[in-house]
Amino acid sequence: MVEFAFWDIFRNLLLATRWTLVLSLIALTGGAALAFILLVLRLVNYKSTNLLISVYVEIFQGTPLLMQLFLFYFGLALLGVETSVWWSAAAALIFYTAAYLTEIWTGCVRSVPKGQWFAAQSLGLDFTQQLKWIIFPQVYRLGVAPTVGFLVQVIKATALTSVIGFIELTKAATMISNVTFKPFLVYSCVALIYFVICSPLSWLAKRLELRLAQV
Amino acid sequence: MTVELDFWVVIKEWPLLLTGVAWTLGLTFVSACVGTLSGLGLAWVRLQNWQMPSRIIHIYVELIRNTPFIVQLFFIFFGLPQLGFRLSAETSSVLAMVINLSAYSTEIIRSGVEATAPGQIQAGRSLGFSEFQVFKHVILPPALFRVWPALVAQIIIVMLGSAVCGQISTEELSYSANLIQSRNFRAFEAFIVAAAIYLSLAIVMRWCLNRLGKNLIFKGLSQNG
Numbered sequence: 001m002v003e004f005a006f007w008d009i010f011r012n013l014l015l016a017t018r019w020t021l022v023l024s025l026i027a028l029t030g031g032a033a034l035a036f037i038l039l040v041l042r043l044v045n046y047k048s049t050n051l052l053i054s055v056y057v058e059i060f061q062g063t064p065l066l067m068q069l070f071l072f073y074f075g076l077a078l079l080g081v082e083t084s085v086w087w088s089a090a091a092a093l094i095f096y097t098a099a100y101l102t103e104i105w106t107g108c109v110r111s112v113p114k115g116q117w118f119a120a121q122s123l124g125l126d127f128t129q130q131l132k133w134i135i136f137p138q139v140y141r142l143g144v145a146p147t148v149g150f151l152v153q154v155i156k157a158t159a160l161t162s163v164i165g166f167i168e169l170t171k172a173a174t175m176i177s178n179v180t181f182k183p184f185l186v187y188s189c190v191a192l193i194y195f196v197i198c199s200p201l202s203w204l205a206k207r208l209e210l211r212l213a214q215v
Numbered sequence: 216m217t218v219e220l221d222f223w224v225v226i227k228e229w230p231l232l233l234t235g236v237a238w239t240l241g242l243t244f245v246s247a248c249v250g251t252l253s254g255l256g257l258a259w260v261r262l263q264n265w266q267m268p269s270r271i272i273h274i275y276v277e278l279i280r281n282t283p284f285i286v287q288l289f290f291i292f293f294g295l296p297q298l299g300f301r302l303s304a305e306t307s308s309v310l311a312m313v314i315n316l317s318a319y320s321t322e323i324i325r326s327g328v329e330a331t332a333p334g335q336i337q338a339g340r341s342l343g344f345s346e347f348q349v350f351k352h353v354i355l356p357p358a359l360f361r362v363w364p365a366l367v368a369q370i371i372i373v374m375l376g377s378a379v380c381g382q383i384s385t386e387e388l389s390y391s392a393n394l395i396q397s398r399n400f401r402a403f404e405a406f407i408v409a410a411a412i413y414l415s416l417a418i419v420m421r422w423c424l425n426r427l428g429k430n431l432i433f434k435g436l437s438q439n440g
Contacts, residue, residue, distance in 0.1 A: 062371075062417040064378035066389055067410040074402040078218050152281065159283035163382060170285060183293040191282045191290060198281035 004180045013189055016172030021197070023168060024155045026090050031097025031154070032147075038102045043109065043131065053102065060099035065160050068092045073164045089161040097154055104150060108142040109135065145212055149205035152198045159194070169193060225404045228395045235391030236412060242387060243374040243420075246312035250373070251366065253313070254320025259350060261325055272321065279318035285379045287311050292383045308380035308387075316373045320366060327362035328354055363428040370424065371417050378413070388412060 038056075041049050060068065072088040072095075081087075112135055120134040162171035173190040177183040257276075261269050279287065291314075292307040302310065331354050339353035359366075381390030392409035396402040 058418075059414060062375075062414040063410040064375040064389065064413055066378040067392075067406055067413060070392075070406040071403065071410060074406065078403050156281075156283040159285045160379065162285070163379070170283065170289075173286075174289070177293060182297070183289075184295070184297040187286060187290040187294040191278070191286050194282045194286060195278060199277060202277070202281055 004182070006185070009176055009180060009182070009186060010189055012176055013169065013172055013186070013193060016167060016169050017193055017197075019166070019168040020155065020158050020170075023089060023093065023158045023161065023166070024151070027093035027097045027154050027158065028151060030090070030094035031101055034094060034098035035101035035105060038098065039105050039109070040131070042102070042106060043135075044127070057099045057103050060096055061103070065092070065096055065157055066163060068096055069160060069164050085161070085164055085166040088164065089158075089166045093154070093157060093161070096157065097150075100150055100153070101147065104146045105139060105143055108139045108146075111142060112138045142212065145205050145208035148201055148208060152201045152205070155198055155201075156194070220404055221401055222404050222408065224399045224401050225395055225408045228391075228398070231391045231395060232388070232408070232412065234386060235388035235409075236416070238385065238387040238390075239374065239377055239413075239416070242308055242312060242377050242380065242385070243370070245309055246316050246373060246377075247370045249313045250316030251320050251370075253317040254324050255355075257317065257321040258324040258328060261321070262328060262350075263346075276318045276321055279315055280322070284311065284315055284376045285382070287315060288379060288383065304380070304383045304385045307383060308377065308385045311380075312373055312377060315376070316369065319369045323362045323365045323369060324358065327358035330361060331358060360428075364425070367421060367424040367428065371420055374420065375413060375417065 038053050042053055069089065069092045072092040073083065073085070076083045076088055076091070116134055116138065117130065120130040125133065158168055159170040161168060162174065165171070167175075169190055173186050177186040180186065257272050261272050263269075288307065288311040291302065291311050292304065295302065335353055336349055339349040344352065377387055378389040380387055381393060384390065388409055392405045396405040399405075
């Protein structure tokens with residue numbers, strides 16, 4: 001029987017960590033872009049679009065991410081799109097991330113005092129200018145901490161893509177432990193790697209939040 | 216091209232879906248009860264300023280909050296047998312969910328408790344309450360009231376997260392959906408139905424727990440306190 005050195009296992013896990021990070025980055029940038037569009041649409045304040053956005057958020061926050069992944073995986077194929085795990089994992093995570101970020105940022109916009117809107121209007125700024133010069137700078141200040149906190153959530157969420165066969169850290173762990181028969185060691189390493197990635201971000205989110213509270 | 220959807224073949228398997236729902240709710244119920252209670256206990260210990268236990272709980276909370284649930288589950292189900300702890304899929308699922316939820320609830324409850332005004336604690340002490348009585352009657356009721364919505368949200372997140380437990384063959388809802396699609400190859404329909412059920416479970420649970428919080432717990436607490 002082949003013996004696997006600890007370093008072999010750890011190196012392969014680290015190599016797979018790349019894809020966890022890449023996927024997290026895709027989910028975050030794509031999700032943030034979509035969330036930004038939805039946020040602006042919400043602020044334009046049409047009844048019908050607002051309702052649609054709320055339904056979208058409710059659906060993606062109220063169903064397990066695992067189901068969303070399966071639905072994108074099988075659903076895209078049903079529509080005749082050539083699916084790869086890459087596409088379905090990325091698409092599901094982007095929609096998942098966008099739902100949460102829309103909700104987080106809407107909360108931030110709501111906590112900007114109403115008077116700021118009125119003041120901006122009375123200065124004769126149009127809607128785009130109000131957002132750009134008055135509202136979003138304040139939303140940005142409020143939103144950084146919860147967004148960084150949610151990034152931790154996104155990184156952890158990418159672990160679920162292993163179920164549809166996307167080879168990232170968790171999937172690599174399953175494969176390696178099947179070969180080496182050392183599940184305890186392998187999953188300990190995996191937990192450690194996730195911890196090393198996520199805990200600085202959690203710490204940062206907490207720091208930002210505290211700093212905001214002091215101002 | 217047209218897509219033909221056939222939901223009937225999925226709905227026809229309703230006994231399977233029902234079993235799945237029962238398992239999902241059962242897992243969630245047990246882990247919500249145990250997880251919240253142990254979170255309460257751990258939050259209490261952390262507030263006592265005992266150096267060692269506080270530090271250990273802090274490490275536990277950080278470890279759980281910064282690793283994915285699926286890794287925790289696989290660690291318990293696949294990793295622990297190597298050390299001689301062989302657990303069934305169901306036990307592993309409950310254990311993982313409890314361990315996961317109590318880390319979050321510890322943190323949630325602690326944040327509520329820390330928002331208590333110091334004057335209230337001093338007032339409680341000056342009435343001759345013991346430390347435990349102060350915690351139970353003065354600190355806890357308003358703290359729980361403050362964090363109840365966050366706690367409810369976390370319980371629902373854990374319920375949705377339990378979908379992963381199907382991967383280690385716990386027969387909850389997502390496992391049923393997988394089983395159905397393996398029988399009739401109607402994967403999309405099966406997961407749509409499962410997702411719809413999860414969504415309604417989440418909505419109903421949120422409503423019930425919010426009501427429970429408003430009517431039962433806090434009325435009772437304010438009468439006792």
